[in-house]
Amino acid sequence: MNFVPGFARDGGLLDTSRLCVCTARIQEAEDVVTLVFERVDGRAFKFLAGQFVTISFSWNGADFSRVFTVASPPTRPERIALTIKAARDGKATRILHDHFGEGATAEISEARGEFTLEGRTLKKVLFLCAGSGITPFMSMLRALDDAGSDLDISFIQCARTESAVLFGEELRKMVRLPNLRVETVCSRAKGPHIANGRMNLAKLISLVPDVTERTAFVCGPAAFMQAMRSNLLEVGVAAGEIFEEDFGTSPPGATERPALDTSVSDGKTISFLRSGIHCSAGAAATILELAEAAGIHIETSCRMGVCGSCKVNLTIGTVDMNDLGGLSDGERAAGLILACCSVPTSDITIDL
Numbered sequence: 001m002n003f004v005p006g007f008a009r010d011g012g013l014l015d016t017s018r019l020c021v022c023t024a025r026i027q028e029a030e031d032v033v034t035l036v037f038e039r040v041d042g043r044a045f046k047f048l049a050g051q052f053v054t055i056s057f058s059w060n061g062a063d064f065s066r067v068f069t070v071a072s073p074p075t076r077p078e079r080i081a082l083t084i085k086a087a088r089d090g091k092a093t094r095i096l097h098d099h100f101g102e103g104a105t106a107e108i109s110e111a112r113g114e115f116t117l118e119g120r121t122l123k124k125v126l127f128l129c130a131g132s133g134i135t136p137f138m139s140m141l142r143a144l145d146d147a148g149s150d151l152d153i154s155f156i157q158c159a160r161t162e163s164a165v166l167f168g169e170e171l172r173k174m175v176r177l178p179n180l181r182v183e184t185v186c187s188r189a190k191g192p193h194i195a196n197g198r199m200n201l202a203k204l205i206s207l208v209p210d211v212t213e214r215t216a217f218v219c220g221p222a223a224f225m226q227a228m229r230s231n232l233l234e235v236g237v238a239a240g241e242i243f244e245e246d247f248g249t250s251p252p253g254a255t256e257r258p259a260l261d262t263s264v265s266d267g268k269t270i271s272f273l274r275s276g277i278h279c280s281a282g283a284a285a286t287i288l289e290l291a292e293a294a295g296i297h298i299e300t301s302c303r304m305g306v307c308g309s310c311k312v313n314l315t316i317g318t319v320d321m322n323d324l325g326g327l328s329d330g331e332r333a334a335g336l337i338l339a340c341c342s343v344p345t346s347d348i349t350i351d352l
Contacts, residue, residue, distance in 0.1 A: 017041070018056075018107040018328065024081065025101045033097050033133070034071060034083045037108060037143075038052055044077035045070075048118050049143045049244070050136040054307050054326065055082065058107040059099070064092040064299075065308035065326070069135040069219075069245065070111060070268045073143035080108065083166070085132040092309075112306065112325060115219070115245040123150060126214040128228055130158040130199075133220030134166050138243055145174045152179040154208045158199045158224070159189050167319040183207045185293030199224075201231045219245040271349040273315065278287055286302045287312065287319070296352060298339050302326075307343035312339050317348030 024036035039045070040262040045051070047070055056065040072081035086097035100106075115136055117125075127137045134157055144151060159165045164186075171182045181329030185207075187198045197203065204211060216237055218228045225244050232242050270290050277294050288310055291298050300310040314335055319342040326338050339350075 006134045008197070018109060020080075020106055020108045021311060022100055022102055028083060029164060031086045031097065032083060032134045032166060033086075033100075034081050035096065035100055036072070036079050037106070038079045039108075040105070045074075045080045047074050047080070048078065048113075048116040049074055049139040050116040051111040051113040051139075052306075053080070053082070053111050054082075054109040055096075055106050056109075056308060057095075057104075060093045063311075064094075064095065064106040067302055067307040069113075069115075069139070071135040073139050075146040083132065083135050083138070090242070091167045092223070107328070109308075109325065109328075110222070110257055113224040113245070115217070115243060118214070122215050124152040124210070125154070126208055126211060126216040127153060127155040127222075127346070128158075128216060128218045129156070129221030131157075131164075132166075132247065133218075136219055137217070138167055141174060141177070141180070145176050148176045148202045151177075152214075153177065154181050154183070154214065156183045156199070156204075158185045158187075158209060158220070160186065162186055199228070201234060204228075204231050205235060215241045215243070217243050217245075249296045265352055268344045269347045270344060271316075271347075272352045273349055276352055283341055286340055287337070287342045287344065287348075287350065291339060291352070292349075298352070300340055303340045305338050308338065310339040311336045313337075313351040314342075315349045315351050317344065317346045319343060319348060320345050 020037040021040055022035050026034040028034055035333060038106050044194035052067050052069045054065055054067050056063065058064070058127045066084045068084060070080055071083040072079065084093055084096050087093045117140060129137055137155065146213070155171065157165060165184055168184060174180055185199045185203065186196060208214070211232070212235060214237070216232050218225050229242055229244065235240060269278060269282050270287070271278045272291065272294065275296050277296060278292050281290060287305070288298055288300060288303070298310050298312065306326050311327060311331065314337045319337055321337050321342040323338050323341050327336060
């Protein structure tokens with residue numbers, strides 16, 4: 001193994017309890033790779049099938065943090081697999097796809113998320129996904145397969161082309177799941193295991209005639225989830241029987257956040273040190289919103305205090321940070337805060 005510590009974040013920000021090393025790399029498709037990690041200290045991972053983690057690393061002097069759902073099952077806790085699609089304009093995903101391999105190191109957070117089967121009474125389920133939305137379902141199916149579950153599962157994967165279909169062969173070989181039915185829908189392809197055309201209401205009814213008897217789990221791009229939720233509701237699935245992995249997206253029916261009114265001030269001054277910009281804090285406005293209103297770019301992803309990508313250095317003042325675990329203890333001690341969920345409680349200065 002070629003151990004490459006340079007990927008991990010340096011110095012006082014390094015959280016050794018989260019330090020992991022990549023032990024395998026699997027090219028799933030042209031722009032999709034699975035990276036397998038183990039903890040350097042040998043501890044097992046603790047997570048539920050369907051949960052997500054934050055991976056943090058450095059590259060060319062810049063720090064990155066991104067959130068990915070775990071693709072491996074909790075029944076094999078000695079390692080964790082992240083299946084990553086390289087976004088066309090995504091810096092972090094391109095680095096992970098193009099440069100990460102065996103021996104590369106990164107910090108991986110504890111798992112979070114409610115998109116799981118745990119604690120739910122289920123008789124029949126529908127798993128419906130598009131693109132990289134397949135990852136939580138692979139964790140669930142692999143765990144169910146390991147357990148030899150007899151849960152009645154209808155699984156539909158949607159993709160544009162046959163080459164974009166993920167884990168097709170593995171899904172067909174899950175022989176220990178006697179009640180698993182796998183359907184693949186490609187909008188631009190035909191094949192022996194593929195239904196052509198876009199996923200719509202008619203195709204949903206055709207592929208899953210008993211859809212109203214099932215609890216539905218949906219994951220994929222926001223537009224896909226909104227369309228599938230509408231289809232499920234229209235066909236008669238109860239809203240309480242539809243669960244979505246909407247991390248990093250707006251929930252169905254949500255409206256855009258209104259533009260920040262910078263004319264309303266609560267008397268606090270926000271200073272962006274390196275930018276030389278000073279502004280007044282609007283009532284309940286986050287540092288991220290204030291920065292965006294001032295034309296200052298802050299890297300962001302989830303906007304809910306989980307992924308850690310919007311961390312900035314607070315040099316003066318105090319904030320109310322309503323985060324969901326996006327910072328390690330070392331980062332907090334070093335004065336870092338998350339801009340997306342931090343509201344100033346005094347005059348503050350940000351090193352930005």
